[in-house]
Amino acid sequence: MNETVGVPKAELHCHIEGAAPPRLVLQFADQHGVDVSEIIDGNGQYVWSDFTTFLKAYDVASSVFKTPADYSLLSETYFRMLAAEGAIYGEIFISPDHAQAAGLSYRSYVEGLAAGIERAKTDTAIEGRMIAIGVRHFGAASVERVAKEVIGNPHPLVTGFGLAGDERSGHPANFAKAFRMAEEAGLGTTAHAGEFGGPESITAALEFLRVKRLGHGVRAIEDKDLVKRLADEKIVLEVCPGSNTALGVYTVLRFHPVNILRREGVKITLNSDDPPFFGTTLGKEYSSVAETFSWTLDDQLDVTRTAIDAAFCDETTRNRLLVRLDSAKNGG
Template sequence: MIKKAELHVHLEGTATPLLVKQMAERNGAELDPTTFASDGEYRWSDFWEFLKCYDKAAAAIRSRDDYKTVTYDYLKRAAAEGTIYVETFSSPDHAASVGISYEDHLMGIADGIDAAREEFGIECRIIVTCVRHLGPEKALEVAKKVVSTPHPYVVGFGMGGDEAQFHPKDFAPAFDLIHEAGLPTTNHAGEFGGPQSIRDTLTHLPVTRIGHGVRSIEDPDLVRELAERKIVLEVCPGSNVSTGLYPSVKDHPIDALKKAGCIVTISSDDPPFFHTSIGQEYDRTQEAFGYSDDEMRTITRNSIQAAFCEDSLKEKLLAKI
């Protein structure tokens, strides 16, 4: 089995419908019935409906122990598919919306990481994220918490959410604060926003990675810049197909970006929402483009080399490939 690593998965978005229902029942939380379709899977029709569905499901996570459960459950599934390293996006804003403190949110995830490492040997680190459509003031609050409450598992900072809201430069204070504290950053761009969204991110935010970044393919000069600057792309093919960006994995630009010299990685984004997993992402990409096992291992190496974790851990992980 090819060893795998992923850099782009939203922790709340890893929780399966069954797990969300179990946590809601345990917590006495009432779930919006429109969260699920008749077959029990998540119900959404487009990207903006997906964001709403994500929020409704995430609201079932109500405690430090719930965050441990979600983290452990995902890492168990990932390890079963040969994954040796995960960087998961955490969202303090989602935790705060149900009354969980930043510290309890963080410690719950850390508890899950420790438990999964002990049982399955998988490693995980945390990228704390702000939510773009909540605005720059909220983002700065999250950034301040990251800086004032350091944790060895928190290795970076990022931003997700609706790309159509606000401008990257509005979030420069938050990202600059993190950068000055010595942590690397990434940002979702070029998913539903076009190439200009990526350009604006590169201009105004101190990022070394771009979440998705696939619409750069529409601008050859931008593709060349990404390759020359070695900006790593956190590519999630199954997510982009599910949300309607591309009709199939074969039509996805990951191969064209790879051939153009861009550093591409493969991740699952929000796996149960998109009926996928990191293992399926690797398998479908390999099948669609006829990649050899060695080419897939190179993609794993790309992920580990681009990871925000400590160099000593990278060396251990690279030795496992």
Template sequence: MTDRHELAKIPKLELHLHLEGAAPPAFIRELAKRRHIDLSGLFDEQGQYRWQGFAGFLAAYEAACAALKTPQDYHDLTLIVLENAASHGVIYTETFLSPDFCGAGDIVAWRDFLAAIEAAAESAQSQSGIVMRAIVTCIRHNGPAQARKIAACAQETAGHFVTGFGMAGDETCFQPCEFSWSFDAAREAGLGLTVHAGEWAGPDAIRAALHDLRVSRIGHGVRAIEDRALVAHLAENGVVLETCPGSNVALGLYPRLRDHPVARLRDAGAKVTVSTDDPPFFRTDMTREYDGLAQSFGWGASDFAEIARTALDAAFTDAPTRAMLQKRLEEACPNQS
């Protein structure tokens, strides 16, 4: 199964998507122009995002966020992102939202931004059937004190739409234990927990995240492959890895997709899912991700059906939504359930 059109039609569940990181360059460029914000250095000659290395990517990401000022901006962005995801067969997406960018951590402002995003998600669901849930996300390099403010925002808005709490940002800053208060607060609010780990830091970072933050999912987590005992632990305990192969290759973590450990992790019994992370920054989408996996590892319909089931089981959502998504998967792939 290597035909791009057929791959696009496969129903997909994406658990690792940053909303601002999914903003099309043209959308950010137009907002910046309207507000007289000079972001000329952010784009290359083709109008795509320009960055170099992980630090450069983080800087480019935050520069793009400077153009996003109002709840209406986030409403419009959400509609565009979900429409694009649905065109690649995504039926469910969990999207990282950070109050750091939506109101600077102020709970009143956060509520306004969140309401706009949720309204757009409801519109997208009625138009294309895609379901969105939100993972409130603190930014690691902003420090533990700021993370507490973000956790408070998560606590105050936990519910049908806000279903998870996580942490992104520079993995080399601070230790997981310094954020335990924030994750404990989110856990008490009934939120699912995930954290970026094992991307730029090694296996010990994953172990620390599991021990100190007690998460059920790890964002990326691919460097677990360097520790056979850790992979066995992940498999035995059902820890789900939100792998983003295209992102890892674009950032230079692995030279080619065929060198990516996603297939080896899966073969070893670890639960893996597939996501795009920040698709326009990494020139990817869910169809490209699936095409790359098919080409590099020979994955076919049964493999992708298993990936979808793993994502559904790990999703931070309610039982009725899970049952509805399960039905959609069974209808689309009746022989793969």
């Protein structure tokens, strides 16, 4: 048996539309009459060649989800898959812009996803939460609109607000207002930075968005002082090694900085980002990183603890998750 299946895991960085298995996309494409032949090959695998074609494939795959019930099956499927790999907690990025494109209201989108999360929890005991994201290349007004929508339609499972999209588009200063609104409403905040943008994108996100978590953040490795700052300020990185190698940020896993960053005292978590697009799963992230960098069981449990400590959930839930983690550590 793969030893890492027994390691309790937690995920903080996964885009729910990007977690759709091709078979589910084909099922709904057939149901709703959407042509997905360009993005799924004869072997049932996603087809893309670079970041631009990946984004296009992602949008086409997302377009087959039309109803709350569709989204409900998507979230239930993903959380069951996570639980089967030993995950006890997962946060998914949800995209109100994609829901709007599908003709769904924000409220019905969230209710559909929440129903699936709850069904998975009933059967597997996995906990799930949602982080609503604004898309930076849609501009500041769009991101603020998402923030207002989230704040105006509170849901107990929507506990965070984030920024995704093309890192090379729009300075973080443009989105400071949206982040202040989310923060004042009690939402946890995170922002993608340091993936395609260099160290300066990370510094700008810290300065203008005041986040304590960063999506990716790995290119901090190019700036020694920034690595020290991340460690000193206890900034948590949502690291996605499989995604980074698939998209060519690093050529192979052994050249990925996840291990060096951790050794330098930066708080690291492991995540799958858009798993079927990148040929990965959360379990695979844990096992491949552990194998490549000779991480022990304790190292892996430490990464899960970091994720639970940084999770956008209430303290009661956090404490319950930590008890589950400790009991696994003690062989219980």
